[in-house]
Amino acid sequence: MNKYFQLLVKNVKKQLETWLNEKEVIQHKEVYRFLHSIAGTASTIGFTVAGDMARKLMGQLNLDEEREWKKEDLQSFLLPLISIIYYEEYSNIDEIIERKSEYEDKKLILLIDDDTALLMYLKEKLEENDWIVIAVADPDRAINSYYDLNPSCVIIDIHMKDKNGLDVLLQLKEKMKQQFIPTIMISNDQSKELRIKSYKLGTDDFIHKPIDIEEFVVRINRQLERKQAIDNVMLIDELTRVYNRKFLPQTYDRFVSSLNRRRQPFCMALLDLDHFKNVNDTYGHIVGDEVLATFADTVRKGLRINDIIIRYGGEEFIILLPETKTREAKLVLERILKEFSNIPFEANDEEFYCSFSSGIHEVQSNETDLKKNIEIADAALYEAKQAGRNQIKVAAVHNLEIKKKPIHVGIVDDDPIIRTMLEDLISKSKIMDDFTVDIQTFKDGMEFIEADWHLKNNEQFLIILDGMMPRMDGLEVLQKLRALPYQERFTVMMLTSRKSEHDITRALKLGADDYITKPFKLLELETRLGHLIKRMK
Structure with missing residues (x-):
């Protein structure tokens, strides 16, 4: 980027x-003069695309018009020009287009270490290999992140101040048995005794410090290749012992073929355990796994011989019921619901019960798209949850309104260009397709806190925070959010400067879920946000 372009920006x-x-x-004349200046300057320095856009916008204005612009209207009007300037500064558009599929396919690595200096160093080096690295300094928070993010690999430092890395490994051990996610332990201690103990607890590799990055990358890649090979041949979910989502497309196509050839109807049901997050939070994830396994077993035994159950993700399951109308499908699921809701579970010397909600949809021959039919079943499931949970709802195919889960996105940054671009990015991103999105922007931390917008409901919030702002910076905002009794509602992405290592350290310790350094590529930020949103139920 030459100095003239930098000056223009x-x-x-x-x-x-x-x-x-x-x-x-x-004032209208200010806007016109602004565009006139850019049109001349941008073309002179070779930034033709910006100059052309400025002239195009000028063509929509009349210089002599008496008008006052509201800032919201002006922001919307100037968005095409702002987009061009922002993209040119932060990334190369052609490169983004070429690399889009690469970002979508990136592996996610969870890095657990309370040494924030090492965290930042390893995160930077590993991300040079086209991996997404979520760095977590709080071991307890890391355990929850493991369950939410479903990483491709976990790296744990054995020696941490508040928690031994082997204790973290032990807490994850049961989950790792049921779903192959490779783990790598790192340590200053090279003793044979520690290595053997780590392997006995289930680690897949042990690497001593100081770390040779080149070798480290090779050994991580080896574990990722092992995982990919295993995933490619597995169609059974190891925890619940039912089919995994890879089995869904081929089975669904078989059912559609039967529908088209023999006019045999079939139903799709989407099932979701009620208040499952509360089970994990109250009794722990191992108990949560027991509930999931029992649920899947109960459903499987309650289905008919040709019905198919698939674990779609987390606590969501899809059931395909061949040669079945909705009335019959509902009777089957109501019988299973009654049986499951009467099963007692025990934890912490107390007994508790669970239930599930479900939406049923009879697939029609004039609409066989898999994604569309899942959305219809999900809309009926949402209706069941809104009606109080612990029940089955049938999708009304005609006059159907597909309801989506709400998510609130707060963008807090004193740079109006970044606010505008992030708002545009998120509002158009496919990662938000499954949500109804409420986006609010704030020019600094004080405006965000004083607005009380984040306190007005008990739904999920994604907060994108700039680290350095006037009045109240992002770290102060983060600290206030994490001090709230319901702080788990907030997923926080920090925007930082490469020179602000101290701020990154504080952000990790205060509980930031991820950070990205400026300048960044918008597509990479979108990919990171996509991984964070997976945990937002």
């Missing part, structure tokens, strides 16, 4: 910041 940012942060209304 700086001037544009300064003007936008003045308009969008400090003024309630902007």
